[in-house]
Amino acid sequence: MGFDPKVPYNELPLLPPDKNIESKTILKKCIEARTALAELKQAGQLIPDQSVLINTIPLLEARTSSEIENIVTTTDELFKYAALDNEKADPATKETLRYRQALFHGYQTMEKRPVSITMAIAVCSQIRDTDVTIRRTGGTVLSNPLTRETIYTPPIGEKVILDKLSNWEHFLNEFISIDPLIRMAVMHYQFEAIHPFTDGNGRTGRLLNTLFLVQERLLEIPILYLSKYILDKRQDYYFAIRAVTERQEWEEWILYMLDAVEQTARWTNRKIQAIRELQEHTRDFVRKAAGKIYSRELVDIIFTQPYCRIRNVVEARIAQRQTASIHLKKLVRIGVLDERKEGRDQIFIHPKFLALLKTDENTFAPYQS
Numbered sequence: 001m002g003f004d005p006k007v008p009y010n011e012l013p014l015l016p017p018d019k020n021i022e023s024k025t026i027l028k029k030c031i032e033a034r035t036a037l038a039e040l041k042q043a044g045q046l047i048p049d050q051s052v053l054i055n056t057i058p059l060l061e062a063r064t065s066s067e068i069e070n071i072v073t074t075t076d077e078l079f080k081y082a083a084l085d086n087e088k089a090d091p092a093t094k095e096t097l098r099y100r101q102a103l104f105h106g107y108q109t110m111e112k113r114p115v116s117i118t119m120a121i122a123v124c125s126q127i128r129d130t131d132v133t134i135r136r137t138g139g140t141v142l143s144n145p146l147t148r149e150t151i152y153t154p155p156i157g158e159k160v161i162l163d164k165l166s167n168w169e170h171f172l173n174e175f176i177s178i179d180p181l182i183r184m185a186v187m188h189y190q191f192e193a194i195h196p197f198t199d200g201n202g203r204t205g206r207l208l209n210t211l212f213l214v215q216e217r218l219l220e221i222p223i224l225y226l227s228k229y230i231l232d233k234r235q236d237y238y239f240a241i242r243a244v245t246e247r248q249e250w251e252e253w254i255l256y257m258l259d260a261v262e263q264t265a266r267w268t269n270r271k272i273q274a275i276r277e278l279q280e281h282t283r284d285f286v287r288k289a290a291g292k293i294y295s296r297e298l299v300d301i302i303f304t305q306p307y308c309r310i311r312n313v314v315e316a317r318i319a320q321r322q323t324a325s326i327h328l329k330k331l332v333r334i335g336v337l338d339e340r341k342e343g344r345d346q347i348f349i350h351p352k353f354l355a356l357l358k359t360d361e362n363t364f365a366p367y368q369s
Helices: 024-045 057-068 075-083 091-108 117-128 158-174 180-194 201-215 226-232 234-247 250-289 296-304 310-315 321-333 351-358
Strands: 150-152 307-309 338-342 345-349
Touching (some): 024 180, 057 075, 075 351, 091 117, 180 201, 321 338
Antiparallel strands (some): 338 345
């Protein structure tokens, strides 16, 4: 009997797949993806203050991963409410900020807790802002958003789901002879197919991809903008997933994910290089235009906090409150920052940096004296 999308897929095959997942084509693509990741890792190390990357790239990943699930906000809203009390943010922005928070939490606990069932539950709980549990009842189906036709029904039964998750975890962490990039691709499909939670599976699965690459030492910090590729090639993503589900055609799916890693690693690398160039240009300009108030730390803070408050400067021990205000206002006068009132907060916005983060462009107009 063939695959029936309306029947719970309790017969989802266990891992490893009963197919050749290390073909010559896949292994060749692995080399290309690994090279791109190594270059990204090196580029990240060239920025002395890693918080510049930690505070920015994961927020872009959070926005795009959420957009795949039709949770839409803007980059400006995210950076604004990452700096402010986000209680005033709209629901989509709050939910997207929780994705970044979940990514940070997972990253910070990786030494104690590898990618696992426990981590997946913790991550999904943070994304959804509630304690999630494994699905215990049926009724979960995936449908075509236009036709509402059922395209997939995941396994049902708590024991069935837990058994498949246990196998998933074992494959991830025990089958170390298989290249970690191939394991990541297989892991992502299997997690989506098990669909262990009532909601949040897609975002949780994509977040675990990045954490797994950190776990396997292919990245030092979680700065791969992987969801950008998936959003740009969403139809190919679902087509490749269905090919595995319906016909066990693994190669196309694995190649898709390897290309996603390679292309987004190269995109992120180019973006980091552009950030470094803007940092150097900004330091030079502020040194010349702002005179005595210049310090490397002052310029760095407007890159770690593109929506900067006086409090950020004080907490970084760059200056006391009154002096911090003078410094930021000087950066406004010379055209580096814009100033805006948000409730009781005075916000100092770094428009060139935000423009660099919001587009695929990696160029910027120089500051004018």
